Amino acid sequence: MKQTSHIVDSEIQDRAVLVSLVTQKQKKNEELAAYSLQELVKLAETAGVLVLETMTQNKETADTRWFIGKGKVEELKARIEELGANTAIFDQELSGAQVRNLETALDVKIIDRTQLILDIFAQRAKTREGIIQVELAQLSYLLPRLSGQGKNLSRLGGGIGTRGPGESKLETDRRHIRGRIDELKAQLEEVVRHRNLHRERRKKTGVFQVALVGYTNAGKSTLLKQLTQADVYVENQLFATLDPTSRTMELPSGKEIVLTDTVGFIQNLPHDLVASFRATLEEANEADLILHVVDSSTDMRNEQMRVVAEVLEELGAHQKEQLTVFNKIDLCTQQEKEMLSTEGDFLKISAYTQEDLERLRIAVQEKLMGENKLFRIPAEKGDMISLVYRIGDVLTNEVDGEDMLFQVRVNKDDYEKMGYLLAAYDQQRAQQEGLDGRGEIY
Structure with a gap:
């Protein structure tokens, strides 16, 4: 049992004892169980709760009636009365029967982890x-x-x-x-319909979409603010921002992209929440590039990265092009920096260092723009010439007879899309005028 505070403030409405059950299965990873309880403390504080004490019960399996066992419930009741608590918050999800039994025995409000997270989201929406x-x-x-x-x-x-x-x-x-x-x-289906229309419009204009994803409090909103000068709420707390925010970001080449900040993930994220927020989280699924922002200063970063990877897989976005951004590097020791994962594409940055932000912009540009390609487009095809400038970074252009030659840095998907459009134009022109097509890419 670990006591965190004996102070009781009569003006604080919710004064809680936090309870965690560590089963035989969870004991294999005691560090993770301890971290989950620490996270519950942060969640409770984020919800405006005064945390009086934390309590842990080691038990082979959860008690179907009392969750933590009858004896531990009696111990919890004594501590609640001694501390003057009016709420008990459990780190795991409780059944309706368990809530009823615990309420009867303890005579205080019973909240589980899921309900606490939902409550925070209700405050933030x-x-x-x-x-x-x-x-x-x-x-x-x-x-x-x-x-x-x-x-x-x-x-x-x-x-x-x-x-x-x-x-x-x-x-x-x-x-x-x-x-x-x-x-x-x-109502949500109507919202999703409008969101899909906006996505389709963005796709037609050739504007790249980049999604910031990551564990809650990894620094996504800070990055959005620093990269786009967006007026967004930034605070060192869990789920500081809930609603997705999209802003325009300029790459070193001058090309503009749309950068979207999504809701933060957390371990044991309620299933109902993932289902309800699917429309929001699918911003990641529709993105051309995912920036996975990681808090490199926490000892639990690998676990947090695993949680994010699982949610992305559940959304079907795990195969999207990704760049891992190890944020808050300024808070790490040299040893901690060396321990960071080096798998896949990654970048180590501080969101408050302009040099690091510029390196991130360059890395995003390279990921999105891809390789240099040559396009040959009929000069009269102004809409296609305009599209080339939108989807890629035009390095050179010159006139070659009735055609324009463009050297463009462009990603694979847009390169193939442009090839399809030119081939269609090629075929249409040949049918109409009996001429050989002149729209080509190399």
């Missing part, structure tokens, strides 16, 4: 899309647990676990909740 997604995730989480949430939901005073959809109908009307879920899904 600002846009219509974000608010819809959070409410949908909360209702999807609560619906199968209503039988075990009665006292918890009706407990006076609000605070964590009650933000978002509210509590007036949750206890009594399952049909109301199911109807609301259907309504939210329909």
Whole structure:
């Protein structure tokens, strides 16, 4: 048992004891279990909770009735009364029956890790899309647990676990909740439709899309702000920003791309949350390049990278072109810098160093623009000439009879797309005028 504070402030609504169950399976990686509890403390503080103490229970498996066992519940009750706590937060997900039993025994609000994360998201959501997604995730989480949430939901005073959809109908009307879920899904589908239209427009204009992904608090929003001078909220806390933000970034060549900051990942990210935020997270799936931002100053960076890789795989974005950006390198010792993974394409930077930001811009440009290619385009085909300038970095251009020759640095996908367009034009011209086609790439 580790005590973190004995201070009780009557003006702080939520005063909590944090509880973690370490099973036989988890004991094989005690470092990860300890990190999960540390992360729970940060999550609770982010939600505005005063953490009074943390408690760990080692048990072969979870108790189906009491989760941590009847004896540990009695010990927890004694500590809650001694410290004056009004909330118990568990590091794992609880069933409705476990919540009901723990509430009866402890007579305090019971919150699990999933509900805590959902609560933080409810605080952070600002846009219509974000608010819809959070409410949908909360209702999807609560619906199968209503039988075990009665006292918890009706407990006076609000605070964590009650933000978002509210509590007036949750206890009594399952049909109301199911109807609301259907309504939210329909609203979200409309949002997704609009987002897809915007994506298609961006694709047609040939504008590159780059997505910042990474574990929460890895520094994605800071990078977005430094690279684009965007007016975005930056704070050293978990899930400081929730809604995706897209800004224009200029590459060294002068070409502009769209850089999007996505919601941060975290271990044991609630399944309902991943499902509800799929439209937002799919910004990574639609990107031409993914910048995987890693907090290089944390000892758990490898675990955090694994979590991000798993979520990307779940979204189907794991095969996208990626560049790993080891951020916060200024906070690392020389030994820590040498321990950073050197697999795949990577860059070690500090978001506050202009030289490092320029190196990142160059690396992004090289990833996106690809190799030098030669395009031959009929001079009268102004729309194709314009497209060449949009999709690539034009190095040279010259006139050759009725054609224009362009030396362009362009990536593989756009090179192949341009080849398809020129071939189609070639065929159309030959059919109309009986001439040999003159649109070529080499």
